Amino acid sequence: MNLAEGVQIVSLGVLAFLMLATSLGVVLLDNIVYSAFLLGGVFISISGLYILLNAGFVAAAQILIYVGAVNVLILFGIMLVNKRQDFTPVRNAWLGKAATAIVCFGLFALLSTMVLATAWPISSGPIAGDAALVEIGKHFFSDYLLPFELASVLLLMALIGAIVLARREFLPEEMVDSTDEVLTLPERRRELTSTPRQ
Amino acid sequence: MELQYFLLLAAALFCIGIYGLVTSRNAIRVLMSIELLLNAVTLNLMAFSNYLDPMVIRGQVFTVFVITIAAAESAVGLAIVLSIYRNRDTVDMEQFNLLKW
Numbered sequence: 001m002n003l004a005e006g007v008q009i010v011s012l013g014v015l016a017f018l019m020l021a022t023s024l025g026v027v028l029l030d031n032i033v034y035s036a037f038l039l040g041g042v043f044i045s046i047s048g049l050y051i052l053l054n055a056g057f058v059a060a061a062q063i064l065i066y067v068g069a070v071n072v073l074i075l076f077g078i079m080l081v082n083k084r085q086d087f088t089p090v091r092n093a094w095l096g097k098a099a100t101a102i103v104c105f106g107l108f109a110l111l112s113t114m115v116l117a118t119a120w121p122i123s124s125g126p127i128a129g130d131a132a133l134v135e136i137g138k139h140f141f142s143d144y145l146l147p148f149e150l151a152s153v154l155l156l157m158a159l160i161g162a163i164v165l166a167r168r169e170f171l172p173e174e175m176v177d178s179t180d181e182v183l184t185l186p187e188r189r190r191e192l193t194s195t196p197r198q
Numbered sequence: 199m200e201l202q203y204f205l206l207l208a209a210a211l212f213c214i215g216i217y218g219l220v221t222s223r224n225a226i227r228v229l230m231s232i233e234l235l236l237n238a239v240t241l242n243l244m245a246f247s248n249y250l251d252p253m254v255i256r257g258q259v260f261t262v263f264v265i266t267i268a269a270a271e272s273a274v275g276l277a278i279v280l281s282i283y284r285n286r287d288t289v290d291m292e293q294f295n296l297l298k299w
Contacts, residue, residue: 012200016207023211026230027218039230046237049204053248058258058265065265070233070272077226077276081283087223087290100220104213111209115202120250122201127252139259151266158270165277168284 012052019045032078040071057133204245212238225279225289229272236268 003011022041029035043066050059090096128135140148215234222228240261247257282296283289 012203016203019207020210020214023214023234026227026234027214027222032224032227035227035230039233042234042237046241049207049241050244053204053244054252055244055248055255055258055261058244058261061262061265065269066233066237069269073272073276074226074230074233077229077279080280081226081289083283083287083289085288085290087292090292097221100217104217107216108209108213111212112206115205115209120201122249123252125253127248128255132255132258135255136259136262139256144259144263147263151263155266155270158274162273162277165274166280 008052011048015045015048015052019049033075036071036075036078039074040067043067043071054127054129055132056130057136201245201249205242208238208241208245211241223291225282225291225294226276228291229275229279232275233268233272236264236271240264 019042022038022045025038026035026042029038043062047059047062047066050056050062211234215231215238218231218234219228222231243257243261243264245257247255247261251257279289282294286293
Protein backbone atom coordinates (compact mmCIF):
# COMPACT_ATOMS: atom_id res chain seq x y z
CA MET A 1 0.00 0.00 0.00
CA ASN A 2 1.56 3.26 -1.13
CA LEU A 3 -0.67 5.56 0.88
CA ALA A 4 0.78 7.88 3.47
CA GLU A 5 0.52 6.95 7.12
CA GLY A 6 -2.03 9.62 7.95
CA VAL A 7 -4.28 8.67 5.07
CA GLN A 8 -4.19 5.06 6.22
CA ILE A 9 -5.11 5.98 9.80
CA VAL A 10 -7.96 8.24 8.69
CA SER A 11 -9.39 5.68 6.29
CA LEU A 12 -9.05 2.98 8.93
CA GLY A 13 -11.05 5.15 11.33
CA VAL A 14 -13.75 5.94 8.78
CA LEU A 15 -14.09 2.29 7.72
CA ALA A 16 -14.14 1.09 11.33
CA PHE A 17 -16.88 3.57 12.21
CA LEU A 18 -18.90 2.57 9.15
CA MET A 19 -18.49 -1.12 9.89
CA LEU A 20 -19.48 -0.86 13.55
CA ALA A 21 -22.43 1.45 12.84
CA THR A 22 -23.85 -0.69 10.05
CA SER A 23 -23.37 -3.94 11.96
CA LEU A 24 -25.15 -2.45 14.98
CA GLY A 25 -27.93 -1.45 12.59
CA VAL A 26 -28.11 -5.02 11.26
CA VAL A 27 -28.58 -6.36 14.76
CA LEU A 28 -30.72 -3.66 16.36
CA LEU A 29 -33.09 -2.32 13.69
CA ASP A 30 -36.66 -3.56 13.71
CA ASN A 31 -37.25 -3.60 9.95
CA ILE A 32 -35.45 -6.59 8.49
CA VAL A 33 -35.19 -5.07 5.00
CA TYR A 34 -33.12 -2.20 6.42
CA SER A 35 -31.00 -4.80 8.18
CA ALA A 36 -30.36 -6.63 4.91
CA PHE A 37 -29.26 -3.45 3.13
CA LEU A 38 -27.05 -2.44 6.04
CA LEU A 39 -25.48 -5.89 5.87
CA GLY A 40 -24.25 -4.90 2.41
CA GLY A 41 -22.67 -1.84 4.04
CA VAL A 42 -20.86 -4.09 6.52
CA PHE A 43 -19.48 -6.23 3.70
CA ILE A 44 -18.35 -3.23 1.66
CA SER A 45 -16.56 -1.58 4.59
CA ILE A 46 -14.87 -4.88 5.45
CA SER A 47 -13.63 -5.11 1.89
CA GLY A 48 -12.22 -1.60 2.31
CA LEU A 49 -10.38 -2.86 5.38
CA TYR A 50 -8.98 -5.71 3.26
CA ILE A 51 -7.62 -3.15 0.80
CA LEU A 52 -5.91 -1.42 3.73
CA LEU A 53 -4.42 -4.82 4.56
CA ASN A 54 -2.78 -5.10 1.10
CA ALA A 55 -5.20 -7.73 -0.17
CA GLY A 56 -6.88 -6.41 -3.29
CA PHE A 57 -7.91 -9.80 -4.63
CA VAL A 58 -9.69 -10.89 -1.46
CA ALA A 59 -11.38 -7.47 -1.25
CA ALA A 60 -12.74 -7.94 -4.77
CA ALA A 61 -13.83 -11.49 -3.96
CA GLN A 62 -15.53 -10.22 -0.81
CA ILE A 63 -17.57 -7.69 -2.74
CA LEU A 64 -18.40 -10.16 -5.52
CA ILE A 65 -19.44 -13.05 -3.31
CA TYR A 66 -20.87 -11.36 -0.23
CA VAL A 67 -22.56 -8.31 -1.71
CA GLY A 68 -23.32 -9.90 -5.05
CA ALA A 69 -24.42 -13.34 -3.95
CA VAL A 70 -25.03 -13.70 -0.22
CA ASN A 71 -26.73 -10.35 0.32
CA VAL A 72 -28.94 -10.74 -2.74
CA LEU A 73 -29.81 -14.25 -1.58
CA ILE A 74 -30.80 -12.92 1.85
CA LEU A 75 -32.94 -10.23 0.22
CA PHE A 76 -34.66 -12.91 -1.85
CA GLY A 77 -35.21 -14.92 1.31
CA ILE A 78 -36.81 -11.90 2.99
CA MET A 79 -39.09 -11.38 0.02
CA LEU A 80 -40.11 -15.04 -0.05
CA VAL A 81 -40.83 -15.03 3.68
CA ASN A 82 -42.75 -11.77 3.65
CA LYS A 83 -45.12 -12.47 6.46
CA ARG A 84 -45.91 -9.25 8.26
CA GLN A 85 -46.44 -10.63 11.70
CA ASP A 86 -45.87 -9.09 15.05
CA PHE A 87 -44.04 -11.56 17.19
CA THR A 88 -45.90 -12.45 20.32
CA PRO A 89 -44.07 -10.82 23.20
CA VAL A 90 -42.20 -13.13 25.49
CA ARG A 91 -42.28 -12.50 29.20
CA ASN A 92 -39.10 -10.95 30.58
CA ALA A 93 -37.54 -10.60 27.14
CA TRP A 94 -35.44 -7.66 28.36
CA LEU A 95 -33.79 -9.96 30.89
CA GLY A 96 -32.44 -12.24 28.18
CA LYS A 97 -31.26 -9.25 26.12
CA ALA A 98 -29.54 -7.68 29.11
CA ALA A 99 -27.85 -10.95 30.01
CA THR A 100 -26.69 -11.41 26.41
CA ALA A 101 -25.39 -7.85 26.30
CA ILE A 102 -23.44 -8.39 29.50
CA VAL A 103 -21.97 -11.64 28.20
CA CYS A 104 -21.00 -9.97 24.92
CA PHE A 105 -19.34 -7.05 26.71
CA GLY A 106 -17.47 -9.51 28.90
CA LEU A 107 -16.33 -11.45 25.85
CA PHE A 108 -15.19 -8.23 24.19
CA ALA A 109 -13.29 -7.19 27.33
CA LEU A 110 -11.63 -10.60 27.51
CA LEU A 111 -10.67 -10.57 23.84
CA SER A 112 -9.36 -6.99 23.94
CA THR A 113 -7.20 -7.61 27.01
CA MET A 114 -5.84 -10.70 25.28
CA VAL A 115 -5.13 -8.72 22.11
CA LEU A 116 -3.42 -5.88 23.96
CA ALA A 117 -1.44 -8.09 26.35
CA THR A 118 0.00 -10.46 23.76
CA ALA A 119 3.35 -9.58 22.24
CA TRP A 120 2.68 -10.29 18.58
CA PRO A 121 5.75 -11.32 16.57
CA ILE A 122 5.21 -8.68 13.90
CA SER A 123 7.19 -9.47 10.79
CA SER A 124 9.25 -6.73 9.20
CA GLY A 125 9.97 -8.62 6.01
CA PRO A 126 8.83 -7.72 2.51
CA ILE A 127 5.12 -7.57 1.81
CA ALA A 128 3.63 -9.56 -1.05
CA GLY A 129 1.41 -6.66 -2.15
CA ASP A 130 0.18 -7.05 -5.70
CA ALA A 131 1.94 -10.41 -6.06
CA ALA A 132 -0.55 -11.81 -3.56
CA LEU A 133 -2.76 -13.12 -6.35
CA VAL A 134 0.09 -15.23 -7.73
CA GLU A 135 0.90 -16.48 -4.24
CA ILE A 136 -2.74 -17.47 -3.62
CA GLY A 137 -2.82 -19.34 -6.92
CA LYS A 138 0.38 -21.20 -6.03
CA HIS A 139 -1.08 -22.14 -2.64
CA PHE A 140 -4.28 -23.37 -4.21
CA PHE A 141 -2.54 -25.72 -6.59
CA SER A 142 0.26 -26.96 -4.37
CA ASP A 143 -0.16 -27.28 -0.62
CA TYR A 144 -3.88 -26.47 -0.39
CA LEU A 145 -4.93 -28.55 -3.39
CA LEU A 146 -7.07 -31.01 -1.44
CA PRO A 147 -9.15 -28.33 0.39
CA PHE A 148 -9.54 -26.49 -2.91
CA GLU A 149 -11.01 -29.53 -4.63
CA LEU A 150 -13.10 -30.40 -1.57
CA ALA A 151 -14.53 -26.87 -1.66
CA SER A 152 -15.81 -27.47 -5.18
CA VAL A 153 -17.45 -30.73 -4.09
CA LEU A 154 -18.95 -28.93 -1.09
CA LEU A 155 -20.37 -26.17 -3.30
CA LEU A 156 -22.00 -28.79 -5.51
CA MET A 157 -23.45 -30.53 -2.46
CA ALA A 158 -24.76 -27.22 -1.09
CA LEU A 159 -26.36 -26.41 -4.44
CA ILE A 160 -28.15 -29.74 -4.69
CA GLY A 161 -29.08 -29.67 -1.00
CA ALA A 162 -30.55 -26.18 -1.26
CA ILE A 163 -32.63 -27.19 -4.27
CA VAL A 164 -33.90 -30.33 -2.54
CA LEU A 165 -34.72 -28.47 0.68
CA ALA A 166 -36.42 -25.47 -0.87
CA ARG A 167 -38.29 -27.25 -3.65
CA ARG A 168 -42.03 -27.21 -3.13
CA GLU A 169 -43.27 -30.77 -3.32
CA PHE A 170 -46.88 -29.91 -4.06
CA LEU A 171 -49.09 -26.89 -4.15
CA PRO A 172 -51.95 -26.45 -1.70
CA GLU A 173 -55.35 -27.73 -2.76
CA GLU A 174 -56.89 -24.52 -4.02
CA MET A 175 -54.01 -23.91 -6.39
CA VAL A 176 -53.92 -27.44 -7.80
CA ASP A 177 -57.40 -27.04 -9.25
CA SER A 178 -56.47 -24.04 -11.34
CA THR A 179 -53.53 -25.54 -13.18
CA ASP A 180 -55.07 -25.32 -16.65
CA GLU A 181 -54.38 -21.59 -16.73
CA VAL A 182 -51.89 -20.43 -19.30
CA LEU A 183 -48.55 -18.91 -18.26
CA THR A 184 -48.45 -20.63 -14.92
CA LEU A 185 -45.82 -23.10 -13.91
CA PRO A 186 -47.75 -26.07 -12.57
CA GLU A 187 -46.01 -27.97 -9.84
CA ARG A 188 -48.61 -30.53 -9.04
CA ARG A 189 -48.58 -33.56 -6.82
CA ARG A 190 -46.47 -36.35 -8.11
CA GLU A 191 -49.31 -38.79 -8.41
CA LEU A 192 -51.26 -36.17 -10.36
CA THR A 193 -48.50 -35.63 -12.86
CA SER A 194 -48.42 -39.31 -13.73
CA THR A 195 -52.11 -39.47 -14.56
CA PRO A 196 -53.22 -38.35 -18.05
CA ARG A 197 -55.06 -35.08 -18.15
CA GLN A 198 -58.59 -34.86 -19.45
CA MET B 199 0.55 -1.10 16.75
CA GLU B 200 -1.86 -1.32 13.82
CA LEU B 201 -2.40 -5.05 14.14
CA GLN B 202 -4.16 -4.48 17.45
CA TYR B 203 -6.62 -2.05 15.85
CA PHE B 204 -7.78 -4.67 13.39
CA LEU B 205 -7.98 -7.38 16.05
CA LEU B 206 -10.05 -5.13 18.33
CA LEU B 207 -12.33 -4.28 15.43
CA ALA B 208 -12.81 -7.95 14.64
CA ALA B 209 -13.52 -8.69 18.31
CA ALA B 210 -16.17 -5.96 18.40
CA LEU B 211 -17.79 -7.29 15.23
CA PHE B 212 -17.76 -10.80 16.67
CA CYS B 213 -19.48 -9.66 19.87
CA ILE B 214 -22.13 -7.74 17.91
CA GLY B 215 -22.71 -10.86 15.84
CA ILE B 216 -23.13 -13.03 18.94
CA TYR B 217 -25.57 -10.53 20.44
CA GLY B 218 -27.65 -10.61 17.27
CA LEU B 219 -27.44 -14.39 17.05
CA VAL B 220 -28.81 -14.88 20.54
CA THR B 221 -31.39 -12.10 20.79
CA SER B 222 -32.97 -11.87 17.33
CA ARG B 223 -36.28 -13.61 16.78
CA ASN B 224 -36.46 -13.53 13.00
CA ALA B 225 -34.73 -16.57 11.53
CA ILE B 226 -33.28 -14.60 8.62
CA ARG B 227 -31.69 -12.12 11.01
CA VAL B 228 -30.00 -15.07 12.68
CA LEU B 229 -28.48 -15.97 9.32
CA MET B 230 -27.27 -12.38 8.92
CA SER B 231 -25.65 -12.54 12.36
CA ILE B 232 -23.83 -15.71 11.34
CA GLU B 233 -22.46 -13.83 8.34
CA LEU B 234 -21.23 -11.11 10.72
CA LEU B 235 -19.43 -13.76 12.80
CA LEU B 236 -17.76 -15.26 9.74
CA ASN B 237 -16.67 -11.80 8.60
CA ALA B 238 -15.13 -11.09 12.00
CA VAL B 239 -13.10 -14.28 11.74
CA THR B 240 -11.92 -13.50 8.22
CA LEU B 241 -10.91 -9.99 9.29
CA ASN B 242 -8.73 -11.60 11.96
CA LEU B 243 -7.20 -13.94 9.42
CA MET B 244 -6.44 -11.10 7.00
CA ALA B 245 -4.82 -9.00 9.76
CA PHE B 246 -2.60 -11.89 10.79
CA SER B 247 -1.76 -12.58 7.17
CA ASN B 248 -0.65 -9.00 6.60
CA TYR B 249 1.30 -8.37 9.79
CA LEU B 250 2.70 -11.75 10.85
CA ASP B 251 3.02 -13.64 7.57
CA PRO B 252 3.26 -11.01 4.81
CA MET B 253 5.21 -13.01 2.25
CA VAL B 254 3.55 -16.44 2.34
CA ILE B 255 0.00 -15.05 2.99
CA ARG B 256 -1.63 -18.24 4.16
CA GLY B 257 -4.30 -16.11 5.86
CA GLN B 258 -5.65 -14.87 2.54
CA VAL B 259 -5.95 -18.45 1.31
CA PHE B 260 -7.93 -19.37 4.40
CA THR B 261 -10.09 -16.28 3.93
CA VAL B 262 -11.00 -17.39 0.43
CA PHE B 263 -11.96 -20.79 1.80
CA VAL B 264 -14.09 -19.20 4.53
CA ILE B 265 -15.86 -17.01 1.96
CA THR B 266 -16.63 -20.13 -0.09
CA ILE B 267 -18.02 -21.99 2.91
CA ALA B 268 -20.06 -18.91 3.90
CA ALA B 269 -21.71 -18.77 0.49
CA ALA B 270 -22.66 -22.45 0.71
CA GLU B 271 -23.84 -22.02 4.30
CA SER B 272 -26.12 -19.10 3.49
CA ALA B 273 -27.69 -20.97 0.55
CA VAL B 274 -28.46 -24.04 2.64
CA GLY B 275 -29.56 -21.91 5.62
CA LEU B 276 -32.04 -19.94 3.55
CA ALA B 277 -33.38 -23.16 2.05
CA ILE B 278 -33.92 -24.55 5.56
CA VAL B 279 -35.65 -21.32 6.63
CA LEU B 280 -37.94 -21.48 3.60
CA SER B 281 -38.84 -25.08 4.25
CA ILE B 282 -39.54 -24.40 7.94
CA TYR B 283 -41.66 -21.40 6.94
CA ARG B 284 -43.73 -23.61 4.66
CA ASN B 285 -44.29 -26.20 7.34
CA ARG B 286 -44.80 -23.98 10.40
CA ASP B 287 -46.02 -20.75 8.75
CA THR B 288 -43.76 -18.57 10.88
CA VAL B 289 -40.16 -17.42 11.08
CA ASP B 290 -40.23 -16.72 14.81
CA MET B 291 -37.32 -18.42 16.52
CA GLU B 292 -39.31 -18.71 19.75
CA GLN B 293 -41.87 -20.96 18.08
CA PHE B 294 -39.41 -23.41 16.56
CA ASN B 295 -39.44 -26.39 18.85
CA LEU B 296 -38.40 -28.96 16.29
CA LEU B 297 -35.21 -30.00 18.06
CA LYS B 298 -36.46 -29.72 21.63
CA TRP B 299 -37.18 -32.77 23.71
